Amino acid sequence: MPDQVAKRTPREKGWGILSKLFSLLGNIIFAALLVLIVSMLFFMFQQKNTGEPPKVFGRYMYIVLSGSMSPTFDTGSLIFVKPVVPEEIKEGDVITFSSESREALTTHRVVEVNRSETGEISFITKGDANEVNDPAPVPGDRLVGRLSFSLPYMGYVLNFAQTKKGMLALIIIPGIFVITLEMSKLYFASKASREEEAKAGEIAEENRSTADS
Numbered sequence: 001m002p003d004q005v006a007k008r009t010p011r012e013k014g015w016g017i018l019s020k021l022f023s024l025l026g027n028i029i030f031a032a033l034l035v036l037i038v039s040m041l042f043f044m045f046q047q048k049n050t051g052e053p054p055k056v057f058g059r060y061m062y063i064v065l066s067g068s069m070s071p072t073f074d075t076g077s078l079i080f081v082k083p084v085v086p087e088e089i090k091e092g093d094v095i096t097f098s099s100e101s102r103e104a105l106t107t108h109r110v111v112e113v114n115r116s117e118t119g120e121i122s123f124i125t126k127g128d129a130n131e132v133n134d135p136a137p138v139p140g141d142r143l144v145g146r147l148s149f150s151l152p153y154m155g156y157v158l159n160f161a162q163t164k165k166g167m168l169a170l171i172i173i174p175g176i177f178v179i180t181l182e183m184s185k186l187y188f189a190s191k192a193s194r195e196e197e198a199k200a201g202e203i204a205e206e207n208r209s210t211a212d213s
Contacts, residue, residue, distance in 0.1 A: 029181070043158065058082060059148050062096065062105065063155035068127030069094070069107060078154035079107060081147055086121040086140030089113060094147035095123065097138045105144060108134060 043054040043061070054061045059080040067075045072094065081096045089095060089110060096107040111133060112124035121140040126133045160166035 029177075043161075056080075060096075060145060061158070062107070063159055064107070064150075068129050069109070070129045072109075072128050073150040074152065076156040077150045077152050078158060079147055079150045081107070081145040083145040084143075086123075086143050089121075089123065089143065089146060095125070095138075096144040096147065097123075097125070097142045098144060100142075102142075106134075107147060 043056075052060075057080075059082045062079050062081060064073055064075055064077040064079060073079060079096075091110055091113055093110045094107060095110055096105055098105055106125075108125040108127045110123045111126050114122045114124065114137065116122075122137040123140075123143075124133055125138055160169075
């Protein structure tokens with residue numbers, strides 16, 4: 001007699017599809033959490049070791065602390081600033097520059113570029129949300145760089161990640177979740193393998209009984 005073939009019931013097929021969907025969702029969550037964890041650790045260690053703002057792809061990362069550039073970017077945004085020389089700056093660019101004491105940074109739009117007879121460059125700047133220009137020109141030697149792009153709200157996330165609660169919420173807990181997710185995937189894969197082996201054994205036993213009769 002021909003060997004019996006195990007057929008999956010509609011219920012088993014449904015569970016199989018659901019299992020694949022959960023597996024796909026788990027992989028997406030795993031990848032997103034892994035990127036988040038690695039990024040946060042990289043930025044924190046980089047800032048701690050160099051004493052400078054985090055830098056990625058040649059651009060400094062700064063957290064926006066005021067709304068003077070709204071609606072271009074708002075408080076809590078994360079901005080990426082590329083270091084450039086003063087000669088590259090033109091009217092309309094958004095630049096980051098240091099205060100006269102070099103202790104604070106401002107990111108405003110250039111509304112006028114001035115060049116002195118000696119070739120020195122300075123900038124007249126203004127916040128997009130402000131009605132008047134900044135009180136004093138910005139000398140070229142205080143230029144930090146030009147804005148490349150910004151990410152809304154990500155500054156809050158980065159700032160929060162540097163606190164104890166943030167490290168727990170954004171690094172340790174996701175890390176535990178990732179480990180638990182991988183262990184559960186291994187468990188269910190092992191369980192499915194054992195069930196398949198048990199079914200194969202039952203079919204083989206039935207085939208032997210049929211052949212003996």
